[in-house]
Amino acid sequence: MPITGIKTDKPEMKHNAPPPVADINVTPMVDVMLVLLIIFMVITPMLSKGVSVDLVKTKNPIAMQAADKSDAILVAVTRNGDSFLNTTKMAPEDLPSKVKDLLTSRLDKTVFLKADSRARYEKVVTVVDNLRAAGVDQLGLLTEQIQGEKPKTPAAGTTKTGGQ
Numbered sequence: 079m080p081i082t083g084i085k086t087d088k089p090e091m092k093h094n095a096p097p098p099v100a101d102i103n104v105t106p107m108v109d110v111m112l113v114l115l116i117i118f119m120v121i122t123p124m125l126s127k128g129v130s131v132d133l134v135k136t137k138n139p140i141a142m143q144a145a146d147k148s149d150a151i152l153v154a155v156t157r158n159g160d161s162f163l164n165t166t167k168m169a170p171e172d173l174p175s176k177v178k179d180l181l182t183s184r185l186d187k188t189v190f191l192k193a194d195s196r197a198r199y200e201k202v203v204t205v206v207d208n209l210r211a212a213g214v215d216q217l218g219l220l221t222e223q224i225q226g227e228k229p230k231t232p233a234a235g236t237t238k239t240g241g242q
């Protein structure tokens with residue numbers, strides 16, 4: 079059986095597609111970039127090295143860019159007297175052996191100490207004594223610049239330690 083169709087008198091209409099657009103649509107790229115920016119803004123504060131403490135404020139700090147290096151050895155003493163080697167909590171008595179291991183392959187035997195301004199002095203001195211026992215040549219005491227003073231780079235003071 080042959081297929082038959084209905085014939086109309088109307089001419090057949092062709093639908094033309096719109097011409098291709100040569101411009102780049104940047105809206106999706108901007109959306110992705112804004113999402114990435116927000117992610118980095120949220121993550122960046124969490125990347126701070128070591129333990130967060132309220133540093134002692136000083137008027138005339140000495141800039142120590144070496145403390146910001148990724149391989150810097152940071153020891154922190156918190157308000158309640160806990161001591162941390164980088165981000166690892168440990169007893170002050172355990173510091174000499176761990177710090178000595180970290181310093182064996184280094185030429186620069188500098189360790190940076192961050193102590194909370196409200197920490198007991200006794201706890202800070204105990205940590206300093208244990209660092210000296212580990213053979214630390216230089217001990218950098220990290221501090222903050224007092225606000226309102228002449229602006230300088232991120233601050234720290236340093237003391238030379240050695241056998242006497």
